[in-house]
Amino acid sequence: GEDVEQSLFLSVREGDSSVINCTYTDSSSTYLYWYKQEPGAGLQLLTYIFSNMDMKQDQRLTVLLNKKDKHLSLRIADTQTGDSAIYFCAESIDNQGGKLIFGQGTELSVKP
Amino acid sequence: DVKVTQSSRYLVKRTGEKVFLECVQDMDHENMFWYRQDPGLGLRLIYFSYDVKMKEKGDIPEGYSVSREKKERFSLILESASTNQTSMYLCASRPGTAKGNTIYFGEGSWLTVV
Numbered sequence: 159g160e161d162v163e164q165s166l167f168l169s170v171r172e173g174d175s176s177v178i179n180c181t182y183t184d185s186s187s188t189y190l191y192w193y194k195q196e197p198g199a200g201l202q203l204l205t206y207i208f209s210n211m212d213m214k215q216d217q218r219l220t221v222l223l224n225k226k227d228k229h230l231s232l233r234i235a236d237t238q239t240g241d242s243a244i245y246f247c248a249e250s251i252d253n254q255g256g257k258l259i260f261g262q263g264t265e266l267s268v269k270p
Numbered sequence: 271d272v273k274v275t276q277s278s279r280y281l282v283k284r285t286g287e288k289v290f291l292e293c294v295q296d297m298d299h300e301n302m303f304w305y306r307q308d309p310g311l312g313l314r315l316i317y318f319s320y321d322v323k324m325k326e327k328g329d330i331p332e333g334y335s336v337s338r339e340k341k342e343r344f345s346l347i348l349e350s351a352s353t354n355q356t357s358m359y360l361c362a363s364r365p366g367t368a369k370g371n372t373i374y375f376g377e378g379s380w381l382t383v384v
């Protein structure tokens with residue numbers, strides 16, 4: 159079945175890079191997403207990558223996709239205290255009507 | 271801007287009550303989803319719908335039902351609320367898969383069942 163796994167916590171110092179990792183099991187995924195959730199809020203789409211890409215960069219964010227290992231990562235350069243949030247990766251199972259499967263979420267804590 | 275609106279942000283209901291959670295989107299999206307979010311478990315899919323009057327079970331449909339009578343509205347129904355359904359519920363929508371991939375979320379509905 160489909161499964162998406164993330165580690166639950168990550169702590170970094172302000173100004174360092176953060177790398178949040180995710181593994182998934184369904185090889186029929188077409189899109190993979192990163193969402194950010196701040197306390198008390200819904201999910202905000204950060205970025206996504208199509209499954210035939212290896213890398214996508216968007217300002218401070220870099221997404222790397224290793225399709226062979228089914229591994230996705232999100233790198234945040236120059237991490238700021240405002241980046242403290244829960245980050246979810248998700249895969250889209252498009253042969254099932256666009257169903258989205260989420261990981262457990264990684265809580266990123268940025269210390270000054 | 272796309273808007274997904276969940277009508278109730280915070281609800282407190284008694285065990286056994288029937289609960290309706292409403293979600294409306296204003297972008298003519300085909301697909302709509304209901305998730306529940308619990309600490310350490312991430313988001314788990316309850317039901318989704320890819321067209322009016324269509325519905326598919328997600329991973330945890332037990333104790334829930336849904337209604338999609340109009341394209342813009344997707345309702346989640348708890349027939350007889352129980353304390354283990356205390357959670358945050360998130361609605362989402364996206365265009366049909368041939369038309370785009372961006373999924374939009376509502377702000378969430380915090381449900382407490384006492």
